[in-house]
Amino acid sequence: MGFDKFGRKSFTAITKTAKFVDLLGEGKIEGTVCTKCGAKYFPPRSDCSACLSKEMEWFAMPTKGTLETFTTAYYAPFGFEADPPYTMGVVDFNDGLKLFARLSKAIPIADIAVGMNVSIQPLKYDDGQISFEIIKA
Numbered sequence: 055m056g057f058d059k060f061g062r063k064s065f066t067a068i069t070k071t072a073k074f075v076d077l078l079g080e081g082k083i084e085g086t087v088c089t090k091c092g093a094k095y096f097p098p099r100s101d102c103s104a105c106l107s108k109e110m111e112w113f114a115m116p117t118k119g120t121l122e123t124f125t126t127a128y129y130a131p132f133g134f135e136a137d138p139p140y141t142m143g144v145v146d147f148n149d150g151l152k153l154f155a156r157l158s159k160a161i162p163i164a165d166i167a168v169g170m171n172v173s174i175q176p177l178k179y180d181d182g183q184i185s186f187e188i189i190k191a
């Protein structure tokens with residue numbers, strides 16, 4: 055299995071980190087950690103770019119972070135035409151981990167601010183595709 059169930063449009067059919075999508079389907083948002091040097095990755099990687107080890111394990115992403123930056127898209131590329139306006143942001147978990155994702159549409163755009171306390175949660179679209187999103191903490 056690949057990433058065919060992930061996101062609004064999936065461009066990666068086969069990957070060594072396909073378990074990410076299975077975990078997401080179970081409600082778990084996980085990254086990978088290198089068992090040799092401890093480097094953490096999100097999105098998950100199957101090989102460590104720090105020490106080149108292939109010895110990786112899964113770990114649960116933190117649930118509390120702050121919004122480091124964001125932007126709102128009022129125009130979307132092919133395949134996402136029905137989605138705007140939507141806001142994307144970067145969450146800083148204060149331990150070297152950062153995550154890029156869309157913010158939940160339940161958060162009014164006017165309420166979004168740098169530094170706000172946020173969390174992440176799995177997301178299921180109406181068509182059965184799955185992803186994750188940033189929510190207010």
Ligand SMILES: [Zn+2]
Nearest residue numbers: 088091102105
């Ligand atoms: Zn490593």
